[in-house]
Amino acid sequence: MKIFQFASDLKAELNGKEKSIGFVPTMGALHEGHLSLIEQSQNENDITVCSIFVNPTQFNKKEDLINYPSSDREDIELLEKINCDYLYIPAVSDIYPNGPVSERFDFGGIELEMEGKQRPGHFDGVGTVLKRLFEIIQPNKAYFGEKDFQQLQVVKKLNELVGFGMDIIGCPIYRESDGLAMSSRNKRLSAEQRKVAPLIFQTLSKVKSSFQDLNPNELEQMVKNAFDKEALLDLEYFEIADIKDLKKTTSIDTNKKYRAFISVFAGPVRLIDNIDLN
Numbered sequence: 001m002k003i004f005q006f007a008s009d010l011k012a013e014l015n016g017k018e019k020s021i022g023f024v025p026t027m028g029a030l031h032e033g034h035l036s037l038i039e040q041s042q043n044e045n046d047i048t049v050c051s052i053f054v055n056p057t058q059f060n061k062k063e064d065l066i067n068y069p070s071s072d073r074e075d076i077e078l079l080e081k082i083n084c085d086y087l088y089i090p091a092v093s094d095i096y097p098n099g100p101v102s103e104r105f106d107f108g109g110i111e112l113e114m115e116g117k118q119r120p121g122h123f124d125g126v127g128t129v130l131k132r133l134f135e136i137i138q139p140n141k142a143y144f145g146e147k148d149f150q151q152l153q154v155v156k157k158l159n160e161l162v163g164f165g166m167d168i169i170g171c172p173i174y175r176e177s178d179g180l181a182m183s184s185r186n187k188r189l190s191a192e193q194r195k196v197a198p199l200i201f202q203t204l205s206k207v208k209s210s211f212q213d214l215n216p217n218e219l220e221q222m223v224k225n226a227f228d229k230e231a232l233l234d235l236e237y238f239e240i241a242d243i244k245d246l247k248k249t250t251s252i253d254t255n256k257k258y259r260a261f262i263s264v265f266a267g268p269v270r271l272i273d274n275i276d277l278n
């Protein structure tokens, strides 16, 4: 695997290659969920570029940025093991030569729901870093996990807005054997928190199996009751939303597609998950 720290060097390397490029952006602390995206890219492209960059502009809380897990050496070993072709692992100054400031985007309102409400400016930060990374790497396809479903929809909008013309590929959520969605943040859970965290997916699964019988308000109440009983987990939000506009719904239109979205705190650690409903 070739490792690049500077955009100029990576651009020079990729420039003029008559090969299809698949790109997997990450913030590191890699796990099997990340690796599944890389493997999908390897199956569908001539070369695969992974990036590791903890993007400061998408964190609205300083403590969250400071405490974000990092394991560069282990990450590089994992990427070598699965034969990733290129890793771009820049410093903040290479991505933001003029300092880490977000561009403002209008993604049509989807950026203001759920994660956008809880983390103001988050999707401006995501849009800013991805626009820069897409300009450097110019991939044919870029891979994103449905774990961050709202982000996936925002990236599709960014691709349209900027006119990159690449394919944005959504990939399924990888889970631990007890159902907990894999996440770099899971490393920060205490043993006790880790033990109860599967309640998140158990609850989402219950919502899915009850979707035909209960209305969205009843389902929300069911979720609230489940978390009220678990002292180690605090529900931040639960919403059933139309996958197109990501607006919370209180009634079901059988012609539309819905997903349930959840955010839960385990102490200071924020965990998100979602599930398709129909």
Ligand code: AMP
Residues within 6 Å of the ligand: 025, 026, 027, 028, 033, 034, 036, 037, 143, 144, 145, 146, 147, 148, 171, 172, 173, 174, 175, 181, 182, 183, 184
């Ligand atoms: P992150 O490093 O958390 O920014 O994630 C980088 C990419 O990996 C994003 O597209 C995530 O949606 C995706 N990802 C993270 N966790 C998972 C997972 N458990 N399953 C599938 N994709 C994931």
